[in-house]
Amino acid sequence: MENEHLILNSSELKKHNPYKVPVDYFDGLAMHVLLKIASQKSVYQSPENYFGTLPNQILQKIKESNVANELDVIAPLLNKISKQSPYTVPESYFNNAQTQIPTKVVKLSAQKIIKYIAAAVVIGFIAIGIFWLNKPKVAKIDYAAINKIDVVKSMETISDDDLLNGTYTDNDFTTISTTDITDLPLANLNLEDEIKLISDTDIAAYLNNNELDIEEKENTNS
Amino acid sequence: MVNQDDKELLMQFRETPFKEKAYSAIIKKYQERLYWHIRRMVIEHEDANDVLQNMFVKVWKGLDNFREDSQLYTWLYRIATNESLTFLDQRKRRMALSIDDEDTGLTNQVKASEGFDANKLEWKLQIAIQHLPEKQRIVFNLRYYDEMPYEEMSRVLETSEGALKASYHHAAKKIEDFILNR
Numbered sequence: 001m002e003n004e005h006l007i008l009n010s011s012e013l014k015k016h017n018p019y020k021v022p023v024d025y026f027d028g029l030a031m032h033v034l035l036k037i038a039s040q041k042s043v044y045q046s047p048e049n050y051f052g053t054l055p056n057q058i059l060q061k062i063k064e065s066n067v068a069n070e071l072d073v074i075a076p077l078l079n080k081i082s083k084q085s086p087y088t089v090p091e092s093y094f095n096n097a098q099t100q101i102p103t104k105v106v107k108l109s110a111q112k113i114i115k116y117i118a119a120a121v122v123i124g125f126i127a128i129g130i131f132w133l134n135k136p137k138v139a140k141i142d143y144a145a146i147n148k149i150d151v152v153k154s155m156e157t158i159s160d161d162d163l164l165n166g167t168y169t170d171n172d173f174t175t176i177s178t179t180d181i182t183d184l185p186l187a188n189l190n191l192e193d194e195i196k197l198i199s200d201t202d203i204a205a206y207l208n209n210n211e212l213d214i215e216e217k218e219n220t221n222s
Numbered sequence: 223m224v225n226q227d228d229k230e231l232l233m234q235f236r237e238t239p240f241k242e243k244a245y246s247a248i249i250k251k252y253q254e255r256l257y258w259h260i261r262r263m264v265i266e267h268e269d270a271n272d273v274l275q276n277m278f279v280k281v282w283k284g285l286d287n288f289r290e291d292s293q294l295y296t297w298l299y300r301i302a303t304n305e306s307l308t309f310l311d312q313r314k315r316r317m318a319l320s321i322d323d324e325d326t327g328l329t330n331q332v333k334a335s336e337g338f339d340a341n342k343l344e345w346k347l348q349i350a351i352q353h354l355p356e357k358q359r360i361v362f363n364l365r366y367y368d369e370m371p372y373e374e375m376s377r378v379l380e381t382s383e384g385a386l387k388a389s390y391h392h393a394a395k396k397i398e399d400f401i402l403n404r
Contacts, residue, residue, distance in 0.1 A: 067369045074391055075398035078347070083367060086344045087261055088336050093271075094254055 227251075228294040235285060245285075249278055252295055255368065256302045262351070262363045263306040265331040277305040292377055299370075299378045303360060310356075328352045343401070350400035354393050361386055362393035 071079045224232065231251075234244035256277070261270040281301060288297060317327075329352045332338065332345070339345050351359055360379065364370045365386075372383040379386065 066371075067365060070390075071366075071394060075394035077398045077401060078366065078394060081343045081347050084344065085258060085261075085367075086335070086337065086342070086348060087265075087267070089257075089261075089267060093267075094257070 224290045224292075224294055229290070232285070232288070232290065232294070245282060248281075248294070252298055255295070256298060259299065259363065259368060260302050260306050262367065263303075263360065264309055265328055265335070265352075269309065273302070273305050273309050277301050280305070293374070296374055296377050299364075303378060307356070346401050346404075347397065350397040353400060354396060358389050358393040358396075361389040362397070365390045366394075 068079055228248075231244050231248050234240040235248070237244075253274070257270060257274050260273045260277075261267065264270050264273060277298075281298065284301075288294070329349055332348045332352055333340075335348075340349075351362060354362060357379075361375065364375050364378070365372075370378070372386050375381075375386050376383045381389075
């Protein structure tokens with residue numbers, strides 16, 4: 001520590017700056033500073049955003065001259081015609097055009113809804129069609145053939161046992177070939193009048209006979 | 223790549239609370255250019271309005287999927303062109319028109335336009351444009367009116383720059399010839 005103090009105070013140590021400066025730096029410094037101030041304090045003003053739009057303006061001019069030059073070679077007459085469109089547009093169309101577009105979007109939504117409804121209707125028709133196609137088929141009753149059955153004649157050919165046991169077949173009923181059922185005398189009968197002609201004792205006897213038969217049948221079956 | 227303004231609008235569009243506001247700004251920015259592009263193809267204002275609105279509705283639905291590897295307006299022009307062509311095609315089918323009939327129909331629509339004057343050069347130019355084949359008509363309109371560079375037009379119409387230059391050359395020649403000789 002004592003040795004260091006001695007060295008710093010030594011008259012032998014020169015006050016020499018170790019850093020270097022460019023040649024003639026201080027001769028030119030004042031001029032450089034003034035030039036810098038001058039460049040920052042221009043008396044001229046450029047329009048606002050001039051440099052922002054300048055590249056586009058220049059490109060536009062280049063483009064225009066290109067198209068014009070090109071036409072000068074191909075069809076010079078076209079360079080003499082005004083490029084102003086002769087077509088007219090409704091007044092303030094472009095001010096309203098923006099507001100019209102959302103309306104159109106709404107319109108499209110309505111169209112979409114109609115499309116969905118139409119699709120639902122089509123699907124409905126298809127579903128109904130499938131249902132009808134797959135519906136279990138009910139045998140068609142041939143009323144014309146039934147009308148032609150000679151019931152009275154057929155009943156005569158079937159025994160009481162067959163009737164009670166249900167062992168007769170449809171073939172046991174023969175169809176009338178030439179006469180219609182409406183031609184038969186039975187068809188023209190007035191039932192009320194006919195019933196009055198039958199005595200009560202006959203009816204009682206018929207019922208008794210039939211009841212007996214049925215009971216007998218039930219006894220034999222058991 | 224999408225320019226900075228469009229990039230910001232697209233970012234806002236993807237954020238639900240700003241979606242409508244951002245879309246409104248997109249419409250405002252491009253509506254006139256697209257309207258005139260469509261109008262020159264379909265001629266009547268009502269038809270142009272329908273096509274323009276339909277295309278903006280489609281853009282609304284598809285904008286989330288826009289990949290931003292091309293300019294937004296290039297993409298919009300492509301949709302507008304396709305929508306206009308679809309509209310013309312549907313009308314052709316609806317009215318069972320042949321290509322020649324359709325061209326005559328468009329010419330008649332021009333002649334029926336408000337303020338039509340057969341002696342004025344700008345109207346003669348419109349009639350001449352309607353006599354061009356469909357593709358040449360689109361190329362001519364995009365180059366002559368919209369001053370679209372061939373490079374961008376190539377992306378809009380998915381056609382090579384060389385083919386587009388040739389198309390434009392033929393179209394301009396035919397139009398000049400039509401105006402001078404009829």
